[in-house]
Amino acid sequence: MGIEIQDITSEAHQVHTVLLKESEATITLRFYPTVEMWVIDAEYKGIKANGYKLSVGVLHMRSRNLPFDFAVRDSSGTGLDPIRIDDFSTGRCVLYMLEGEDMEAVRGAPVPL
Secondary structure, three states: OOOOOOOOOOOOOOEEEEEEEOOOEEEEEEEEEOOOOEEEEEOOOOOOEEEEEOOOOOOOOOOOOOOOOEEEEEEEOOOOOOOOOOOOOOEEEEEEEOHHHHHHHHHHHOOOO
């Protein structure tokens, strides 16, 4: 199931770089305590996708034609979206980046790289 984004801390704003086969993607994670939610921004080859609320059990950027997407797994079995600042650092939630091969299987067609 894709690449696990590791080293997500309990910081409210953090940037991670994910190395792909031929390039890299930069993701920015933000936690908004007032509304108790995590939001992800992604940048890939100059294309930006901003403001996607992280939720359990869904693909987040289906409307974008990017060779990747993100999925969140709830390790606790409650089915709750990540709502606490420590949900990723404690392992209650895990963030995955689905790569081109994964996206081809989901979309049923080749994915542009």
